[in-house]
Amino acid sequence: MEKRKRKIVLVGSPNVGKSLIFHNLTGKYATVSNYPGTTVDITIGDIKGTNCILIDTPGMYSFIAITEEEKVARRILFDGPDLVIHVADAKNLERMLPFTLQLIEAGFNTVLVLNAMDEAERLGIEIDAEELEKRLGIPVIKTIATQKKGIDELKKIIKNGFEKHEKELIKLNSAIGRMLKNVSRLIEGEYPISKKMISILALAGDSETLKMLKKERNFEEISEIAGKTLKSYEIFRQIQESANNIIDGVVRQKEIEKGSLRDKISALSINPYFSFPMALFSLFMIYLFAGILGAQILVDIIESGYEDYINVPLNAFLTENVENYWIRELIGGEYGVITLGIRYAIAIIFPIVTTFFIAFSILEDSGYLPRLAALLDVAFKKIGLSGRAVIPLLLGLGCGTMATIVTRTLETRKEKVITTLLLAVGIPCSAQLGVMMGLAPDFFALLIWISIISIVMLVVGKVASKTVKGEDSLFFIELPPLRVPNISNVVFKTVTRLEWYFKEVMPIFVLVSVVIWIGRITTMFDLVVGALAFPSKLIGLPEEGGLILLYGFFRRDYGAAGLFDLTSKGLLSYSQTIVAMVTLTLFVPCVAQFGVMCKERGLKTGLGIFLIAISIAFSVGYLTNLLLNFIL
Amino acid sequence: MKEEAENLLKELWLSVHEGLKERGDINDSLREYLLDEGLIKFVNDKISLTEEGERRARKIIRLHRLAERLLNDVLGMGESKIEESACKFEHIISDEVEEAICTLLGHPTVCPHGFPIPPGNCCIKGEREVERLIFRLSELSPGDEGVIKYVVGGKDLSNKVVSFGLLPGEKLKIIRVFPTFIIQMGNTQFALDRDLASAIFVLKHENNGEKKEEEKHGFFRKRRRKGWE
Ligand SMILES: Nc1nc2c(ncn2[C@@H]2O[C@H](COP(=O)(O)OP(=O)(O)OP(=O)(O)O)[C@@H](O)[C@H]2O)c(=O)[nH]1
Ligand SMILES: [Zn+2]
Ligand SMILES: [Zn+2]
Numbered sequence: 078m079e080k081r082k083r084k085i086v087l088v089g090s091p092n093v094g095k096s097l098i099f100h101n102l103t104g105k106y107a108t109v110s111n112y113p114g115t116t117v118d119i120t121i122g123d124i125k126g127t128n129c130i131l132i133d134t135p136g137m138y139s140f141i142a143i144t145e146e147e148k149v150a151r152r153i154l155f156d157g158p159d160l161v162i163h164v165a166d167a168k169n170l171e172r173m174l175p176f177t178l179q180l181i182e183a184g185f186n187t188v189l190v191l192n193a194m195d196e197a198e199r200l201g202i203e204i205d206a207e208e209l210e211k212r213l214g215i216p217v218i219k220t221i222a223t224q225k226k227g228i229d230e231l232k233k234i235i236k237n238g239f240e241k242h243e244k245e246l247i248k249l250n251s252a253i254g255r256m257l258k259n260v261s262r263l264i265e266g267e268y269p270i271s272k273k274m275i276s277i278l279a280l281a282g283d284s285e286t287l288k289m290l291k292k293e294r295n296f297e298e299i300s301e302i303a304g305k306t307l308k309s310y311e312i313f314r315q316i317q318e319s320a321n322n323i324i325d326g327v328v329r330q331k332e333i334e335k336g337s338l339r340d341k342i343s344a345l346s347i348n349p350y351f352s353f354p355m356a357l358f359s360l361f362m363i364y365l366f367a368g369i370l371g372a373q374i375l376v377d378i379i380e381s382g383y384e385d386y387i388n389v390p391l392n393a394f395l396t397e398n399v400e401n402y403w404i405r406e407l408i409g410g411e412y413g414v415i416t417l418g419i420r421y422a423i424a425i426i427f428p429i430v431t432t433f434f435i436a437f438s439i440l441e442d443s444g445y446l447p448r449l450a451a452l453l454d455v456a457f458k459k460i461g462l463s464g465r466a467v468i469p470l471l472l473g474l475g476c477g478t479m480a481t482i483v484t485r486t487l488e489t490r491k492e493k494v495i496t497t498l499l500l501a502v503g504i505p506c507s508a509q510l511g512v513m514m515g516l517a518p519d520f521f522a523l524l525i526w527i528s529i530i531s532i533v534m535l536v537v538g539k540v541a542s543k544t545v546k547g548e549d550s551l552f553f554i555e556l557p558p559l560r561v562p563n564i565s566n567v568v569f570k571t572v573t574r575l576e577w578y579f580k581e582v583m584p585i586f587v588l589v590s591v592v593i594w595i596g597r598i599t600t601m602f603d604l605v606v607g608a609l610a611f612p613s614k615l616i617g618l619p620e621e622g623g624l625i626l627l628y629g630f631f632r633r634d635y636g637a638a639g640l641f642d643l644t645s646k647g648l649l650s651y652s653q654t655i656v657a658m659v660t661l662t663l664f665v666p667c668v669a670q671f672g673v674m675c676k677e678r679g680l681k682t683g684l685g686i687f688l689i690a691i692s693i694a695f696s697v698g699y700l701t702n703l704l705l706n707f708i709l
Numbered sequence: 710m711k712e713e714a715e716n717l718l719k720e721l722w723l724s725v726h727e728g729l730k731e732r733g734d735i736n737d738s739l740r741e742y743l744l745d746e747g748l749i750k751f752v753n754d755k756i757s758l759t760e761e762g763e764r765r766a767r768k769i770i771r772l773h774r775l776a777e778r779l780l781n782d783v784l785g786m787g788e789s790k791i792e793e794s795a796c797k798f799e800h801i802i803s804d805e806v807e808e809a810i811c812t813l814l815g816h817p818t819v820c821p822h823g824f825p826i827p828p829g830n831c832c833i834k835g836e837r838e839v840e841r842l843i844f845r846l847s848e849l850s851p852g853d854e855g856v857i858k859y860v861v862g863g864k865d866l867s868n869k870v871v872s873f874g875l876l877p878g879e880k881l882k883i884i885r886v887f888p889t890f891i892i893q894m895g896n897t898q899f900a901l902d903r904d905l906a907s908a909i910f911v912l913k914h915e916n917n918g919e920k921k922e923e924e925k926h927g928f929f930r931k932r933r934r935k936g937w938e
Pocket of ligand 2: 774777820821822823824
């Protein structure tokens with residue numbers, strides 16, 4: 078009989094290195110980046126050489142769960158793991174320990190991992206792990222995940238288990254202590270965590286806990302005690318005090334020299350007079366990398382190579398060997414799976430997306446993004462968002478679908494809806510962006526395009542912030558230390574993202590070719606293109622514009638690539654190119670993004686956003702055309 | 710007599726407004742006294758506060774909780790001592806002293822136990838002339854240091870703040886106030902917006918304000934001297 082696998086969970090605050098430790102233990106990659114909230118979902122892997130599965134969870138600060146991904150993490154805990162590994166940032170032990178105490182008091186088999194010891198040492202912090210072990214009654218392990226230090230020791234503990242010493246770690250006094258006793262006396266049911274911790278959560282007014290307690294016989298009384306005042310603050314203060322008492326004498330701070338180069342750069346990075354130009358500069362670097370190197374140089378090389386070495390010989394081969402026209406057209410010709418679908422994916426999308434993801438990964442790992450979020454918070458508040466939204470929006474420049482998933486890290490519904498809307502309406506994805514940049518006839522056209530898109534985004538954001546209901550979000554973000562990006566991590570992350578991207582993209586590209594093929598056989602294709610030709614003409618584009626819009630729906634980048642084809646054939650005039658760029662950028666999100674939108678925000682909101690995007694695209698396209706005819 | 714009567718008013722008020730159990734025993738002379746003063750009334754044999762009684766009771770609660778804040782946040786007294794002293798305090802503070810203390814504390818809205826402090830006139834007017842010790846984080850300037858004392862806001866807000874680790878007793882230093890607030894706690898910096906910053910009350914450490922002044926002047930002095938040469 079096969080033994081049940083032991084379930085081990087990694088938890089801890091955002092950005093403490095959970096994902097890296099997960100990678101070290103399982104060999105499997107979970108997204109690692111230097112900003113809080115990278116992991117929005119759980120990742121599961123086997124720990125090599127053991128009969129355990131390991132779960133990487135999104136960051137959580139404490140048992141009180143606020144954002145969705147914190148709730149995800151907590152649900153895993155309530156699922157009853159065999160072992161909980163609390164990963165803590167060694168240089169901030171004081172702030173981390175309360176959660177350790179909560180985990181232990183909740184009754185979990187807990188191991189405390191003090192990660193990033195290298196940074197703690199650099200700050201002159203010394204931690205007496207043995208003493209801490211004694212005081213907590215659980216194993217405490219120091220690690221440096223980036224150098225794989227301490228991982229073996231951790232593995233040993235996982236394999237061999239350990240003896241836990243029961244201790245009362247959270248001491249609540251006075252009124253709160255009495256209330257706690259009262260509440261826990263009233264609770265009768267069995268819960269995945271200890272009665273003490275359930276009571277503490279109930280007293281702190283945690284809504285999910287109270288929901289869980291609903292079936293209690295004494296629920297009325299419990300919720301009456303719990304609902305009376307704002308006790309959570311006092312409870313957590315006392316937990317912090319308990320933690321401080323435990324730490325006392327365990328952590329020592331040595332004198333160190335201040336004002337290293339790193340400190341200076343860090344100080345500069347939050348100085349608005351410096352960081353604003355720096356933000357523009359980093360955007361410019363992304364542009365250089367993804368827009369010029371990716372979208373122009375690499376695309377040119379691969380495109381022409383593909384044309385010369387695949388399309389031409391393939392078509393020649395088909396004409397010679399395949400009699401049936403339609404079969405020839407399925408594979409080759411103008412719209413074939415290989416000549417169109419796979420060519421788009423490999424020759425146009427691949428270089429752009431790759432270069433963008435590399436640039437973004439470097440930015441992510443440097444720790445600059447949270448600083449950018451802090452810089453932009455005030456401006457974002459004007460459109461109903463908080464600075465945190467900068468991360469999904471920027472990622473949206475890479476892939477809108479991925480970015481829509483990342484909106485989970487945002488706190489309020491309002492913020493999520495507005496960000497999803499902006500991603501759907503105005504944020505062009507990297508492929509689209511790259512093609513647009515390569516496509517723009519000159520700088521002036523690019524400028525018009527950027528201005529129109531920015532204005533539309535601002536207006537949409539402003540209107541949405543007034544109409545979307547819900548509370549405004551508060552902005553709070555930890556600024557992680559600036560770190561030199563680790564090359565292997567950047568590569569690894571880019572590869573993982575690419576893998577994800579292609580798993581999603583390739584089939585759709587092939588499918589679209591097939592759908593077009595079927596459409597052409599049945600003449601449905603002509604019908605739809607014909608129908609779309611009307612709005613296309615309305616906004617001043619040639620009839621073929623309808624075709625691009627249709628492509629655009631299957632995938633935005635697909636549409637962009639189609640547009641690229643069209644202009645290189647010289648079918649579009651100067652102003653038509655701009656109109657097409659604007660309309661296609663604002664046009665509906667691609668099928669994949671639309672799907673994710675509906676999944677994350679609900680069908681109704683998803684559909685709503687879809688319709689809004691279409692209307693905006695056409696009306697702005699129309700206005701742009703008028704404007705251009707007027708000024709040119 | 711007065712103290713005993715006030716305690717009774719307090720209990721009646723708490724039972725109405727915060728649902729605490731009231732004490733049963735009232736001796737006759739106390740009842741006479743309160744009835745005479747027009748502070749309580751009997752309706753169907755049930756004792757309740759008159760309008761005047763209500764006003765007085767609210768005031769006593771307010772004084773008690775303000776006193777708790779003062780003793781806890783500024784004087785750093787222990788739990789047991791606080792209760793004892795606050796109970797004496799509440800009976801002797803005059804109106805002016807009350808307003809001064811409240812302003813000094815930055816018009817707090819909850820006591821250290823998390824119970825609401827009924828606002829007074831000074832809170833509504835948001836007075837400032839007394840030299841303050843406790844500030845909203847949003848009122849501090851770069852270089853200021855202090856200790857978090859409490860957070861004001863609904864349950865959601867305080868839960869959030871708690872889970873971020875912005876707890877009473879945590880030391881912090883203001884790094885920047887523009888475009889967002891950036892604070893240093895322990896070895897990490899955090900950015901937070903104005904709304905959050907104005908919900909956090911901080912006991913400011915004294916000497917730092919002066920030091921900052923000096924630095925500023927120092928800078929200009931140097932510049933000026935250069936100009937004269
Ligand atoms: N210097 C140093 N950096 C580390 C160490 N461990 C992790 N990091 C870095 O810390 C950052 C965050 O690591 P992640 O593994 O993504 O953290 P996480 O806890 O999974 O973060 P979330 O998924 O956002 O909750 C990355 O830039 C890592 O390279 C360490 O031991 N030393
Ligand atoms: Zn109190
Ligand atoms: Zn006041």
